[in-house]
Amino acid sequence: MSGLKIAIIGAGSVGFTRTLVRDILCVPELRDAEFSLTDINTHNLDMVREILERMVAANAMPTRITASTDRREALAGARYVINLTRIGGLEAFAEDIRIPLRYGVDQCVGDTLCAGGIMYGQRSIAAILDFCRDIRELAAPDVRLINYANPMAMNTWAAIDHGGVDTIGLCHGIQHGARQIAEVLGAEAPSDLDYVCTGINHQTWYVDVRLKGRPVSGAELLAAFERHPVYASQEKVRIDVLRRFGVYSTESNGHLSEYLPWYRKRPEEIGRWIDMSDWIHGETGGYLRVCTEGRNWFEEEFPQYLANADRPIDPARRSTEHASYIIEALETGRVYRGHFNVKNRGLVTNLPDDAIVESTGFVDRFGLNMVAGLTLPDACAAPCLASINVQRMSVRAAVTGDVDLLKLAVLNDPLVGAVCTPDEVWQMVDELLVAQAPWLPQYASAIPDARARLATSQVKRREWEGAARLPVRSVEEIRSARRTGNETVAPDEQIVA
Numbered sequence: 001m002s003g004l005k006i007a008i009i010g011a012g013s014v015g016f017t018r019t020l021v022r023d024i025l026c027v028p029e030l031r032d033a034e035f036s037l038t039d040i041n042t043h044n045l046d047m048v049r050e051i052l053e054r055m056v057a058a059n060a061m062p063t064r065i066t067a068s069t070d071r072r073e074a075l076a077g078a079r080y081v082i083n084l085t086r087i088g089g090l091e092a093f094a095e096d097i098r099i100p101l102r103y104g105v106d107q108c109v110g111d112t113l114c115a116g117g118i119m120y121g122q123r124s125i126a127a128i129l130d131f132c133r134d135i136r137e138l139a140a141p142d143v144r145l146i147n148y149a150n151p152m153a154m155n156t157w158a159a160i161d162h163g164g165v166d167t168i169g170l171c172h173g174i175q176h177g178a179r180q181i182a183e184v185l186g187a188e189a190p191s192d193l194d195y196v197c198t199g200i201n202h203q204t205w206y207v208d209v210r211l212k213g214r215p216v217s218g219a220e221l222l223a224a225f226e227r228h229p230v231y232a233s234q235e236k237v238r239i240d241v242l243r244r245f246g247v248y249s250t251e252s253n254g255h256l257s258e259y260l261p262w263y264r265k266r267p268e269e270i271g272r273w274i275d276m277s278d279w280i281h282g283e284t285g286g287y288l289r290v291c292t293e294g295r296n297w298f299e300e301e302f303p304q305y306l307a308n309a310d311r312p313i314d315p316a317r318r319s320t321e322h323a324s325y326i327i328e329a330l331e332t333g334r335v336y337r338g339h340f341n342v343k344n345r346g347l348v349t350n351l352p353d354d355a356i357v358e359s360t361g362f363v364d365r366f367g368l369n370m371v372a373g374l375t376l377p378d379a380c381a382a383p384c385l386a387s388i389n390v391q392r393m394s395v396r397a398a399v400t401g402d403v404d405l406l407k408l409a410v411l412n413d414p415l416v417g418a419v420c421t422p423d424e425v426w427q428m429v430d431e432l433l434v435a436q437a438p439w440l441p442q443y444a445s446a447i448p449d450a451r452a453r454l455a456t457s458q459v460k461r462r463e464w465e466g467a468a469r470l471p472v473r474s475v476e477e478i479r480s481a482r483r484t485g486n487e488t489v490a491p492d493e494q495i496v497a
Contacts (some may be wrong), residue, residue, distance in 0.1 A: 004033040004331070007078035007139070009071065009131060010085035010149065011037035012044030014051065014298065014305065020082065021052055023324035025063060026315040029332050030324075034064040038074035045069065047302055054309040061313075072134050079140045080327055083131065083147045083155075087123040088439040090292055095435040096120060097285040102461040103428045104419045106264050106468075108254030108279070109287040111150040112202045113387055114415050118394045119432050121154035122406065123439040125162075125398035128155055132163025144330075146170060146323055147341075152201040153356040153388075156341050157395050160356075168326065168368060169341025169356065171201055175320040177250040178206075180231060184224035185211050197250055197339050198348050198359040198374045203259055203387060204250040204339070205380045218246035234275045237263050237282070245379040254282040260383055261418035270467040284466030292472050300475060326363050333365035342370060349375045355388045386414050401442035403433070403450070427459040 006024070011017045017037070024030050035052065039045040049067040056063045068074050075081060086093070096116030097107055110116025128147075135143055145167040147156050156169035174197050182193040196208040209216040225231050225239050225248075232239070237257045242248045249256050253274065257263040263273045274282025279290050318324065322338045329336040337360070344357045347370050351357055361370035376384065393409035396402065410416055411425045420428065430450040433440065437447045473481070 004030065005036055005078045005140075006033055006080045006082065006327070007036040007038065007074045008082045008084060009038055009074070010083060011048050011067070012039035012041040013084045013086075014044055014048045014302075016084055016148075017048050018051055018055075018305065018309075019319055020321060020323050022055065022313060023318050023321055024327060025055075025059070025061060025313050026318045027324065027328045027332070030327065031061045031063055034066060036074040036078060037065070037067040038069065038071045040069060042069055047305075051305055051309045054306060055313070058310040059313050071131070072138055075134050076138045077140055078135075078138075079143055081131070081135055081139060081143060081145045082323060083128070083145065083149050085124070085127065085149050087120075087127045088436060090288070090295060092123060092436050092439055093120070093288055093291065095432065097288050099431050099435060100416075100428060101284075101464050101466050102431075103424045104267075104462075104464070105416055105428075106267065106270060106284050106466045107258050107415075108264075108274075108282050108284065109258065110285075111287065112152065112255070112259070113390060114258050114413055115410055115428065115432070117151045117154075118390070118406070118410055118413065119436060121151045121391075121394050122398045122443070123436065124149060124151065124155050125158040125395065126440065126442050128159050129163055129399070132159055132165045135163075135165050144168060146326065148323070151391075152341055152358075153391050154395050154398070157356045157391065158399065160343060161354075161395070162399050169201065169358070170322045170326075171341065171358065172321055173202060173250045173252070173255075174204060174339045174358070176252075177248070180235075181206065181209060181221065181248065184221070184228050184231060185216065187211060196360050196371075196374070198357065199250075199376060199380060200351070200355065200384050200387060200391075201341050201358045202251045202255050203380075203384050204358045205245075205247045205376060206250065207247060207374070207376065207380075209248075218242065218248075221248055234277060234281045236275065237273050240273070245377065247377055247380055252280045254280050254286060257282055258415055259387060261414040264415055264467075265418035267467040274468055276468060276470070279470075282468065284469040286470070289470060289472050293478060296472075296475055297478050300479070326368075329363035330365060330367070336363045337361070338363070340368065340370070342368065347372050347374060349373060350378075350381045351376065351384060352388060354392070356391070383414065386412075390414075398442065401446065403429070403443065403446045423459050424461075427454065427457050427461070430454050430457075 045067050052065045096110045100115040107116050145165045147169045152169045159167040187193050192212050194210040197204045199205045222242050235253045237253045279286025325336040341358045344353050344355045347359050348357050390413050397406035407429045433450045
C-alpha cells in the first residue's frame with residue numbers, strides 16, 4: 001500500500017520494535033510501508049534501524065526504514081503512530097520503587113497503579129500531550145495512535161480526552177492468560193479455546209470461557225489451576241481471587257497483587273502469596289530488576305539480534321500482539337477480533353462511561369467495533385471502580401499540575417491506602433516530585449514548596465529493600481545463567497509489557 005507511513009515513538013525499545021515491525025511485514029499488502037522510527041536515544045535508534053534494514057534487505061521487500069531523533073519529522077504524514085515510550089527511563093522507574101518502599105509500599109511492577117504507576121502516569125501524560133499536539137499538526141488526517149506504553153488506562157484516557165487524537169490502547173496480558181487457561185484445561189489447539197474478557201487494563205476478567213464450544217465454569221477452572229504442577233505455586237493470588245470471585249484475572253500474580261489491598265499490605269504476609277521462580281510472580285521491584293538487567297545485557301545480545309534479522313519472515317511465526325492485526329484489518333478489511341483499551345461509553349454497563357475499559361471488539365475497514373452491554377460480576381467491578389477513581393484523579397492531576405489532587409489520587413490507591421497514613425502519603429508524594437522533577441514540567445512551580453516541606457517534615461521513613469527483593473545481576477551472572485539454561489526472561493521484550 002504505497003504511501004502508508006507507520007511512525008514508532010520510543011523505537012529504541014529494540015526487541016519490541018523488531019517484533020512489531022516483523023509482525024506487520026507478515027502481511028503482504030503492508031510490505032510497501034515506510035516505518036519511521038524516533039527515539040531520544042541515538043544509540044538504540046541506530047541499532048534498531050540497522051536490524052530492520054537488514055531484515056528488509058534479507059527478505060527483498062520494498063519497505064522503507066527511516067530513523068530520526070526529530071519526533072516531528074518522524075510523525076509527518078503518518079497514518080499510524082505507535083507509542084512505546086518509558087518516560088524518565090529506568091532512572092525515574094527506580095524512584096517509583098525505592099521511595100514508596102520507605103513508607104512500606106512494596107510493589108512488584110509499579111507501572112499501572114499504586115504509587116509508582118501514578119507517578120509514571122504523571123511523567124507519561126506530560127509527554128503524550130506533546131506527542132498528540134505534534135500528531136494533530138503533522139500526521140495524516142485519519143491518523144490513529146496505538147498506545148502500548150503504561151500506565152495504559154491513564155495514557156489512553158489523556159490522549160483521547162486531552163490530546164484530541166483517536167487512540168487505541170493495547171496490552172498482551174489477555175493473550176498470555178488465555179494460554180494458561182488453554183494449558184490447564186488440556187486444549188489440543190489454541191482454536192479450541194474461546195473467551196470474552198472485560199474490565200480495565202491489568203484488571204480484566206475472563207467472564208466467558210468455552211472449550212470447544214462448551215462453557216467452562218469458575219469451579220472447573222479453579223480445580224484445573226489448583227492441580228497444575230507449576231501454576232498452583234506461581235499464581236497463588238490469581239487462584240485465590242478465582243476461588244473467591246469465581247472469575248480468573250487476566251493479569252500476572254505480581255501485577256494483580258499490587259492492584260488489590262489485601263495481598264501486599266503486611267511484609268510478613270507477602271511471602272505467602274508470591275513465588276520467586278520468576279520476577280512476574282511477585283518479587284519486590286522485579287520488573288525494575290529485569291529491565292535493568294536487560295539494559296545492561298543488550299550490548300551482548302545485539303549481534304544475535306542482527307544475525308537473526310537475516311531469517312525469512314514467516315507468517316506462521318507472527319506474534320499475538322494486536323497492533324499488526326489492527327493495521328491489517330483497517331487497511332485490507334480482513335476482520336480481526338481482539339481486546340482493546342477504549343472509552344467505555346456503555347460497553348461495560350457497571351463501569352463509568354468516561355473510564356478506559358479493556359474489552360472485546362472487532363476491527364475491519366470500517367474501524368473499531370466494540371461489543372456493548374457487557375456486565376462484570378459485582379466482585380470484579382468493585383476493584384475496577386476503585387482503580388478507575390484513582391486513574392481519573394491521576395489524569396486530571398497530570399494535565400493540570402495539581403499537587404493536592406495528585407496526593408489524593410495516591411491516598412485513594414488501594415494498596416497505598418492499606419499501608420500508609422495520610423501524612424505518610426503527603427510526604428511520599430513530595431519526595432517523589434522532588435526526585436522526578438526533570439520529567440514533571442507541569443509541577444515545576446510546585447517543586448520548591450515540596451522540597452521545603454521535606455526539609456521540615458517529622459514523618460518517619462525507613463530504608464527498606466522490601467519483603468522479597470533480589471539483587472540486579474551482572475552481565476557475567478546473566479551469561480552464566482544462560483549457559484546453564486536457567487535464564488527465563490528475555491529482558492528487552494519486557495520493556496513495555
